[in-house]
Structures are given as structure tokens and as C-alpha cells.
Amino acid sequence: MDRSVCQPGLVIACGGTGGHLFPGLAVAEEWSARGGRVLLLVSEKKIDQEASRKYDKFRFETIPALPKPATFSPKMLPFVWNVLRTIGQCKEILKDFGADAVLGMGGFTSLPPVVAAKRMGLPAFVHDSNALPGKANRVTSRWCSEVFVGLEAARKHFPGVKTVVTGTPVRDELRSLPTREDAAKEWGLDPAKPTILVMGGSQGARKLNSIVAEAFGAGAEHADLPQVLHIAGPGDEERVRSEAGGREGYRVVGFCDQMPAAYAVADAVVARSGASSMTELAFLELPSVLVPFPYAADDHQTVNARVFHDAGAAYLETESELTSEELIERVGEMLEPGRRSDMVAATRRLAVPDAAAAICDAVGTTIGFEGTKKGEGGAEASA
Numbered sequence: 001m002d003r004s005v006c007q008p009g010l011v012i013a014c015g016g017t018g019g020h021l022f023p024g025l026a027v028a029e030e031w032s033a034r035g036g037r038v039l040l041l042v043s044e045k046k047i048d049q050e051a052s053r054k055y056d057k058f059r060f061e062t063i064p065a066l067p068k069p070a071t072f073s074p075k076m077l078p079f080v081w082n083v084l085r086t087i088g089q090c091k092e093i094l095k096d097f098g099a100d101a102v103l104g105m106g107g108f109t110s111l112p113p114v115v116a117a118k119r120m121g122l123p124a125f126v127h128d129s130n131a132l133p134g135k136a137n138r139v140t141s142r143w144c145s146e147v148f149v150g151l152e153a154a155r156k157h158f159p160g161v162k163t164v165v166t167g168t169p170v171r172d173e174l175r176s177l178p179t180r181e182d183a184a185k186e187w188g189l190d191p192a193k194p195t196i197l198v199m200g201g202s203q204g205a206r207k208l209n210s211i212v213a214e215a216f217g218a219g220a221e222h223a224d225l226p227q228v229l230h231i232a233g234p235g236d237e238e239r240v241r242s243e244a245g246g247r248e249g250y251r252v253v254g255f256c257d258q259m260p261a262a263y264a265v266a267d268a269v270v271a272r273s274g275a276s277s278m279t280e281l282a283f284l285e286l287p288s289v290l291v292p293f294p295y296a297a298d299d300h301q302t303v304n305a306r307v308f309h310d311a312g313a314a315y316l317e318t319e320s321e322l323t324s325e326e327l328i329e330r331v332g333e334m335l336e337p338g339r340r341s342d343m344v345a346a347t348r349r350l351a352v353p354d355a356a357a358a359i360c361d362a363v364g365t366t367i368g369f370e371g372t373k374k375g376e377g378g379a380e381a382s383a
């Protein structure tokens with residue numbers, strides 16, 4: 001293709017999980033608003049394919065999700081073979097698109113496009129949103145010109161690579177929420193009543209779901225329970241609905257594709273401590289009880305949650321020790337006006353609203369593209 005007539009093309013590898021996908025989409029929105037072209041590399045997973053339909057203003061290509069097996073597992077050989085084959089596939093995609101740079105948003109799915117870029121002489125970047133970066137990004141960073149991190153704590157894990165703290169990007173739809181009244185109507189809730197949002201990350205959270213249902217569902221014996229909007233995850237929706245027992249003011253959804261309306265109705269949140277979810281809580285100034293997923297690699301969700309806990313923005317609870325009584329107590333504290341406003345002030349100090357812009361600035365500087373920044377009359381998405 002003739003690149004001379006085109007605006008700079010950025011390939012963003014963001015497949016596999018919501019925590020990579022949504023920040024990737026946020027960068028795509030910023031880059032295309034500046035007049036650049038975007039191609040998103042995602043996996044065959046449902047969450048990625050649904051996003052490609054919703055965000056059809058962008059070009060998407062599907063590459064295999066590459067979960068790394070244990071080092072001495074017999075699955076290691078096929079994994080390495082798949083990585084090599086996907087590097088070849090990525091080279092073709094990058095050539096066809098006329099890529100000028102590649103950005104990986106994390107996971108081993110980011111590795112092949114980054115290596116392909118390097119082999120083609122293109123600058124490559126990776127973003128890590130966690131306080132304790134994943135192994136995939138630490139490996140991938142060897143081929144990168146620069147590493148972007150969401151939190152200062154992650155910096156020290158990338159020795160020998162230029163590392164910039166950009167924050168984690170938040171997608172545009174979360175920048176203009178519906179009113180509380182409209183959102184409450186959408187969920188069939190009362191806007192005048194205190195409401196908590198429960199979310200287990202893009203993959204759900206079975207045990208946490210049960211603790212919440214026991215604490216706030218139909219069997220709960222406490223008076224003055226808050227309303228609950230419970231995002232149970234696609235595989236756990238029916239079970240949670242039956243455990244919560246259809247209490248008035250308790251709504252259960254599987255996967256939520258209306259996050260703006262979910263956040264708009266919430267006074268406080270009970271959540272896993274995935275980095276993108278936490279970024280959104282800070283951006284939207286929502287206090288939370290964070291319950292890390294206990295089996296996350298290297299227990300990185302606990303390290304994430306500690307950042308918010310130490311800043312006074314969240315309670316940190318260990319799932320194996322958390323009881324429904326304790327959860328009721330924590331939620332009650334969070335909703336108490338004085339405590340809530342202290343926690344809200346703390347979330348505000350953690351928020352980084354212009355992370356996507358910081359990433360686009362850095363990539364643009366490397367490839368000599370400035371474009372017109374959002375809010376300065378930038379073009380509408382034109383991928």
C-alpha cells in the first residue's frame with residue numbers, strides 16, 4: 001500500500017481480556033481523533049469479538065490468544081510454535097495495513113505483533129496497567145523502544161528500558177455518563193436510594209459473588225440494605241440471581257455492556273482489583289471495597305489493591321477471610337457521608353484522566369506525528 005498518502009498507522013494489540021481490550025480502545029479513540037489510522041489486534045474470545053462489532057468504526061484483525069503454559073509443561077512446544085506462526089501472521093497484517101508503530105496492551109498475545117514490528121524495523125511499545133507487571137510484558141519489553149506503565153510502582157520492574165508513567169487509558173464512553181436518574185431507570189432501581197455496584201472484572205468472581213449475595217440478597221437479615229447492581233460475569237448470572245433470591249432493589253446481570261449506566265447509578269463499589277477497573281473507579285471518583293482474585297499471577301491483584309488502600313481510596317479484603325457480615329460493615333462505612341467524601345478525595349488524587357493522550361504523545365514523538373489533540377478540534381474517528 002502507498003503509505004505516503006495516509007496518516008500514520010498505529011497497530012494496537014489488546015486482545016484476551018477486558019483489562020487489555022478497553023484501555024487499547026481508549027488509545028485507539030485518541031489516536032484516530034488526532035487523525036491517525038488504527039488497527040486493533042484482538043483474539044477470537046467473545047469479549048473481543050463483541051467489541052469489534054460495537055466499535056466498528058475501527059479496523060480489527062483476529063490473532064490467536066496465546067496463554068503461556070507452565071515452563072516445563074508438554075504444552076510449551078506447541079506454544080512456542082504458535083508464537084512463531086503468529087509472528088509471521090502479524091508481519092503480513094502490519095505490512096498490509098501500512099503500520100508505522102505497534103503498541104501491545106499486555107499478555108502473551110502482545111508478544112508476536114511487537115516482535116514482528118521489531119523485525120520490520122518499526123518502533124514498538126508496551127503498556128502495563130498493573131502495580132506488579134506480568135511476565136509477558138517483562139519479556140515483550142525487550143523488543144520495545146519504550147514501556148508505558150499505569151502506576152509508578154511498576155517502573156522498577158522494567159530495568160534497562162525507557163519507562164514512562166502514563167496512567168491507564170479510560171475509554172470515551174466513560175467520560176460522559178448518563179444522569180443518575182436515567183441510569184437508575186435503566187436498571188429498574190430507585191435513584192434516591194444508596195446503591196452499590198458489584199463487579200468481578202471482565203471474567204467474573206464466583207466466591208465473591210456468593211459473599212455479596214449472602215450479605216445483600218433476599219436472605220439478609222439487616223434493615224436498610226443498599227440497592228445492589230451485581231455484575232456477576234457471564235457464567236455465574238443465573239446462580240447469583242437464584243442465591244440473591246429476587247430481593248427488591250437487587251439487580252443481577254451477566255456481562256455488562258452498559259458500564260456508563262452501571263457506574264452512574266453507583267455510590268460505592270465492591271470489586272476485584274484488576275487494573276482497568278481500578279483506573280475507572282479513580283477516574284469516576286468511586287470508593288470501593290477491593291477483593292483481589294486470589295489466583296491472579298504472582299498475586300498481582302493484591303499489589304494493585306494495596307496502592308488504593310494505602311492512598312485511602314479503598315478497603316482491601318482477602319477473599320478467603322471475608323464474611324458477609326464484614327462486607328455489610330465495610331459497605332456501611334463507605335456509604336457514611338464523612339467517610340465517603342474522604343475516600344472520594346483519595347480517588348481523585350489517584351486519577352490520571354489523560355493517559356491515552358500521554359501514550360499518543362510518546363508514540364507520536366517517536367514517529368514524528370503530532371496530529372490535533374482531542375479537545376483541540378481533533379477529527380472524529382476515521383480509522
Ligand SMILES: CC(=O)N[C@H]1[C@@H](OP(=O)(O)OP(=O)(O)OC[C@H]2O[C@@H](n3ccc(=O)[nH]c3=O)[C@H](O)[C@@H]2O)O[C@H](CO)[C@@H](O)[C@@H]1O
Nearest residue numbers: 017018019022201202203255256259274275276277293296
Ligand atoms: C484474573 C486476572 O488476572 N485479571 C487481570 C485482567 O483483568 P480483567 O480483564 O478482569 O480486567 P480489569 O478488571 O482490569 O478490567 C475490566 C474491564 O472490563 C470492563 N467490564 C467489566 C465487566 C463487565 O461486565 N463489563 C465491562 O465492560 C470494565 O469496565 C473494565 O474496563 O487484566 C487486568 C489488566 O492487566 C489485570 O489487572 C487483572 O488482574
